Amino acid sequence: MSRNCAGIKKRVLLAASVASMIDQFNMSNIRLLQDMGYEVHTACNFEKGNTCDEKRIRKLKKMLRDMGVKMHRWDCPRELHSLKECRNAYRQMQKLLERYAVEWLHCHSPIGAALARLAALQAGVPVIYTAHGFHFYRGAPLKNWLLYYPAEKVLAHWTDALITVNREDYCFARRHLRAEKIFYIPGVGTDTAHFKKLQDEGLRNDEKRLFHETYQIPQNAFVLLSVGELNKGKNHRIVIDAASALHRKDVYYLICGQGAWREKLLYAAKRQGFDGQLRMPGYQEDLAWVYRNADIFVFPSIREGMPVALMEAMAAGLPCVVSDIRGSRELMRDAAENIRTAHRRQGGFVQGGFRFSLRCPQQLAQALRILLEDEGLRQKCGTHNQEMMKRYDQAAVDRRMKKIYEEFDICTAEQNAYDRCSGYDKDSPKISVIMPVYNMADDPLLDQAVNSILHQTFQDWELILCDDGSTDDTLHHLCRFAAADQRIHILKNPVNRGAGYARNACLRTAAGMYIALMDADDFSDPKRLEKQVDFLESHPEYAFVGCNVWLRDRQGVWGKRRMEERPDSESFLGTLPFVHPSVMIRAEAVHALGGYSQMRIARRAEDYEFFMRLYAAGYRGYNMQQELLGYLEEPDSYRRRKYKSRIAECAVRLQGFRRLGILKGHSRYVLKPLAVGLLPARLLYLQHKRRFAAGNDRNCDIKL
Structure with a gap:
């Protein structure tokens, strides 16, 4: 829900380990967010680890300033070399999220995303994570599976949206990761129109000559091109080996990029007598010019997500020879895999180029030899690649990203409802009773719950029932209630999103000054609304009021639960000190907090998260020492709680206790749900029943 008040511009934070990731992957995202009315903040490392040079970083900073983007220093490491660096980066992110009330966080890069998600979990900020290629993949080293996969498995539970940029990762995430939503986008997008325009213009008479002179390459020589950081993962060494194996003096290898492996590559080329044909000019800002003048693009990486350099080379109309890895395999899916037979079988035409196995490096030399000897084949491959890249155009990616962002654009449709805090229409009902319902078409408890509101002594109310994506005939059943009483309103969620989401849907339409919470399997005492309204109007110091409750199962009332009369912050340590559906709350307090967390x-x-957030914001509640609600509690209530839900509750407790300032000295209470979850559900229920049945008044006149 919205974290900002009306009149304050919405904020979103884009976080990446290095500034070059903002430059290469996020400029379009920034424009999309600004068009949606967001104030965009970026957090990254502008000093270290970037794949571009200092000149480009300075230009990026100027562009961001001109666009009105707020830049923040985040010293996030790219690798797990130092736990101290990771800890410092985590604390930096914590402070950023505390200082700026962002609507949500969009993070990139494995280490940065892990630290950012942990910080966002503590701050209660929703998270989008774009995975530019998981470190665990088919053929990845065992250490990657042992380290990165378990970490992502856990972090996915706290990820509101996981975006993958290739289909292999998308399919894996759908099967094995449990993020709230999982999306696929075709890479980060390429401006195909720009490359097509350059091709249509054609090469100027002196452009080819100038290119060869710039990089000191003979005029009639062939140029093999690779673009990428000079490191082990980009695997440029294998191209040096393959090119030298051709034994051709008219073949030169141009690598555009910078990195720590420059000297190692020079040494490898020198050992093979290829150093005179190797060119490494460093980072090149105008790559379009380089693509236009190269002959073959070679992309030998060991690991990629969806390689931008390969997408640009294909859009520029170059034939490509790529390693058979994820990402490259998707882009070059029409390329030949069997180097020896493909050329012969397809009559001299291989669609797009060649894929070679990293386990058979000699295939690379064979592919290069075939393309170097056949100019017509190179042209056909380039034409095919340009056609292929239309599917990965920047406009197509932007459309998909906009749809994802719109789902997180919480401050549009929802904020309008929450900004009605200045007053209420005189004709509006005084109380809005909200009740989520799921799959209760044939359940008599639903009729009891609705009838208990219909028979209240206080009649100035509206009842909002939200069908949370039921798969039975619940909606038809609810419509019968609405047809019988015009104060009853029906909402429908297209899919089941949980009680918190359904309650927020109710809150967006609620017009009352007070909000009475209610579950569809409980019932209210006839005087509940009257007594709670009277209390709130005579006690302005309290934002909400609950009560004691009768405990019941489907056979009847079996006990009662007395609640602490005036709970304080430490009352939340053991358990929630309010019975959630027994509470009536001032609407202005709900609106100030933005409703339930999603x-x-x-x-x-x-409910636990909501009430702790209320107390952290300075609101206080009271429990009337009267039984005004019949609360359903039976063995099945315990069985429905999965252990992963208990893990999530631990995270909610950790976050809430920190907000309330009660974590110090009480950290053991954070793990209470895990300890309780180890006990059999039946035992928990029986223990609970013995505890509260002792206070049961068997002469109670509650009628079910």
Whole structure:
């Protein structure tokens, strides 16, 4: 829900390990967010680890300033070399999220995204994570699976949206990761129109000559091109080996990029007598010019997500020879895999180029030899690649990203409802009773719950029932209630999103000055609304009021639960000191907080998170020492709680206790749900029943 008040511009934070990732992957995202009315903040490392030079970083900073983007220093490491650096980066992100009330966080890069998601979990900020290629993949080293996969498996539970940029990662995430939502986008997009325009203009008479002179390459020589950082993962060494194996003096290898492996590559080329044909000019800003004048693009990486350099080379109309890895395999899916037979079988035409196995480096030399000897084949491959890249155009990616962002654009449709805090229409009902319902078409408890509101002594109310994506005939059943009483309103969620989401839907339409919470399997005492309204109007110091409750199962009332009369912050340590559906709350307090959290970790503990957030904001509650609600509690209530829900509750407790300032000295209470979850559900229920049945008044006149 919205974290900002009306009149304050919405904020979103884009976080990446290095500034070059903002430059290469996020400029379009920034424009999209600004068009949606967001104030965009970026957090990254502008000093170290970037794949571009200092000149480009200075230009990026100027562009961001001109666009009105707020820049923040984030010293996030790219690798797990130092736990101290990771800890410092985590604290930096914590402070950023505390200082700026962002609507949500969009993070990139494995280490940065892990630290950012942990910080966002503590701050209660929803998270989008774009995975530019998981470190665990088919053929990845065992250490990657042992380190990165378990970490992502856990962090996915706290990820509201996981975006993958290739289909292999998307399919894996759908099967094995449990993010709230998982999306696929075709890479980060390429401006195909720009490359097509350059091709249509053609080469100027002196352009080819100038290119060869710039990089000191003979005029009639062939140019093999690679673009990427000079490191082990980009695997440029294998191209040096393959090119030298051709034994051709008219073949030169141009690598555009910078990195720590420059000297190692020079040494490898010198050992093979290829150093005179190797060119490494460093980072090149105008790559379009380089693509136009190269002959073959070679992309030998060991690991990629969806390689931008390969996409640009294909858009520029170059034939490509790529390693058979994820990302490259998707882009070059029409390329030949069998180097020896493909050329012969397809009559001299291989669609797009060649894929070679990293386990058979000699295939690379064979592919280069075939393309160097056949100019017509090179042209056909280039034409095919340009056609292929239309599917990965920047406009197509932007459309998909806009749809994803619109789902997180919480401050549009929802904020309008929450900004009605200045007053209420005189004709509006005094109380809005909200009730989520799911799959209760044939359940008599639903009729009891609705009838208990219909028979209240206080009649100035509206009842909002939200069908949370039921798969049975619940909606038809609810419509019968609405047809019988015009004060009853029906909402429908297209899919089941949980009670917190359904309650927020109710809150957006609620017109009352007070909000009475209610579950569809409980019932209210006839005087509940009257007594709670009287209390709130005579006690302005309290924002909400609950009560004691009768405990019941489907056979009847079996006990009662007395609640602490005046709970303080430490009352939340053991358990929630309010029975959630017994509460009536001032609407202005709900609106100030933006309703229930829609973070995934709060889905089964949305009430706990909500009330701790109320107390942290300075609001206080009271429990009337009267039984005004019949609360359903039976063995099945315990069985429905999965252990992963208990893990999520631990995260909610950790976050809430920190907000309330009660974590110090009480950290053991954070793990209470895990300890309780180890006990059999039946035992928990029986223990609970013995505890509260002792106070049961068997002469109670509650009628079910």
